[in-house]
Amino acid sequence: MSTQTVLPIDHAGLVELSKARREPEWMTALRAEGLQLAGSLELPKLEKTRIDRWNLQSFGQYKTAEALSSLEQLPEAAKLLVTGEGEGHPSNLLVQRNSGVVYHSISEELSKQGVIFTSLEDALIHHEDLVRQHFLNVVSKDENRLTALHSAIWSGGVFLYVPKNVEVAVPVQALFLSDDADASFSPHVLIVAEQHSKVTYVDNYLSEGGAGELIQNGVVEVVVKAGAKVTFASVHNLGSSVTDLTYRRALVENDGGIEWIIGEMNYGNAMSETTSILKGNGSTSDAKVICIGTNDQKLNVTTRAVHFGKSSDSQMITRAVMRDEATAIINGITKIEKGATKANGEQTEKVLMLSPKSRGDANPILLIDEDDVTAGHAASVGQVNPEQVYYLMSRGISREEAQRLIIYGFLAPVVSEIPLEAIQSQLGLLVERKLGQ
Template identity: 60%
Template structure:
């Protein structure tokens, strides 16, 4: 058991960090505010998960990274994830971005796709306007600490009426457990724009026999302006020495649409919180999430939608597979505020158990403060259907292969939604690895 007594940063350390990066004064002040808030706030308290027993202070130290000239100079394990069909690519290694590119055609349209640190200097007005507006610094100790120490990250701005046909992609890679790995992603899609963003977070500590503990802190903020459409796909695969704590939020204005596709395939403890704030009339949100737990993993997986706008709609689907002694607490939260008439919120959580010692709790939660609305939920926790196994075996398929096919069919609806083939293929490989029966 770890006891969280102190915060691993203070005013002096974050001021020194900001000076070393040459950041503008407004960002340095914001980092200081985050460090001060972190001293007074508490860690998040997810349902039925004691994250205070995790080693939450092992955030590593900032280590500058050397850039690479082209994607060809990246390690093969990283390069293989990028695929061939992205409009732009950003690669972050440990604490800093080492490579970024954006097609000239998109640059000519006024699209901004760069690391957040560069954007804070070169596009300060935009970044200062939106940073920490969807995920507030004072939400809890995690958000405050992250706002003090984040590094690298991604900033995307899509101008009005601009549609990006091919995905923008980011690869986050950790191979030094002593280096901080805390990124911040900020996406702003202006009115009637459209963009797909795909990210992959992975670790490789093969050079270290027993890598030390590390906490990955990641925060995502998405602003969807009126009539805009953002599609966000992410796959996380961190080692068993890493605690992955990721908060994702989207603010959606009139007739805007947000799509989340989340694959939490980590080997270690995981806190994943993905929510949409449907502020505008006619706004919509669609969230699909999958996760696989094994060994003694502990996972808190939350998807949520808060309806403020009239005629707003949300749909959430979470599918999880638990084996060995893994534990997953899966929360689906639909909140319809007073005044959100004609809102429609639907959710479904399904957990498949592969071991009698595994645990999966599906908690559908509806919080309704308005009368003229629709809301519904479905939740199930169970084992592989023996009748399905028997049917496949009657067709000459072995029991082990039958169970594998059923599990893949259970997860396939979300896997198929990944918009980049290289990432989709990697997710399939991760599924095979974690589902070895």
């Protein structure tokens, strides 16, 4: 494949755009280097998935985003996702529309505590040293063609910084909305939680319109310092014309913890990798992921934990429901490095198929280089249990309602863990919509 068909922007245009956005010279140079790497690096090699057959050319072009004067200007579906507790909107909210951030608010209380919650583009200008210290240190630009391209064309994004010993009581929220297929949509989320801090971050990805194909090429980096705790919840609900490519990764130091709660509710092809690097002793990771495939979707979902620290612990639960002709490759990978004594890694992957033409593969993988550890895995692929359906029907429940209850029970270990009631309810509605219940 020639570089002309891969790269969405030329070198001169990229440099000019970076300067027009008042980015520091090191970021301009990093973008240029990423673009050069994208022309030579290979695509990621995914388990049983030919990603090279997907649409990987429609990245769109950067378009300046017009700020919202009110959240009422958002589409109805988007407004439902930015509703705060009680009346009004949450006080800590960021909205990206297509290429850029169009709305941003942070409470006075958090600002006084030293919390930074703003667009990554704004942080580059006002908090340059912090961004430079952490940007693309957890996910490297030279991993593959997708990460290189992201480093070159990312825009908008989130920068969340929580100082030492600060606990953020209320979840901070972000909404990423694509409603212009000609506009690039590659946000970068960077979260830094200093020692003994605590924060919950929730975001939603939504597309409207559906005219024209587009690629969402996103990266999430979470830095969890010693003793810090971060909960990261994300629901992706992008339309069938959007190909969703997302890398999420956390680096966790001594006694730190990361909790992932992920809903992959897209309608187009999607690849996601959610990884915890347990660098520190006593570090922990808890990952819960659900995905639902419909029509002829192709999904490749990987959850990974890499143990370096002694007495580190990782837990993974993945639930996938496939209907129609959808296919899913569900990978759970636990890697325990030499020296990570007393580490523990547990994982469970389950796939429920609702039609004879759907397919799901559950691949539990344990890679153990240390003897003094504990690890385990469980995996299952199957259809709705007819005995369970019969039992419920014998209690006067219709077949359709019985299947619905079984599916919801199957997904409950993840859905019930969403930290915001409004987002939990929204995810329930998305499940119903996708499954046609």
